[in-house]
Amino acid sequence: MPPNKPRHALEVLAVDAYRQKALTQAQVGGLLGLAHNETEMFLARHVDLYDYSTPELEAESDLLHRLTS
Secondary structure, three states: OOOOHHHHHHHHHHHHHHHOOOOOHHHHHHHHOOOHHHHHHHHHOOOOOOOOOHHHHHHHHHHHHHHHO
């Protein structure tokens, strides 16, 4: 068990709430007292932050292609 049990418990709850879409990334950061980039790094260690479907990726690619053409 980590040395700071209360902090670890809070982090576990924050990750679980984020996975369930009960908290946003910003709310997780606020709860844990993290800056934006720290929150991204924290969440990236525990969840897939950029879980896009194939149609979403194709739409994004099409949009970027149209914007740069």
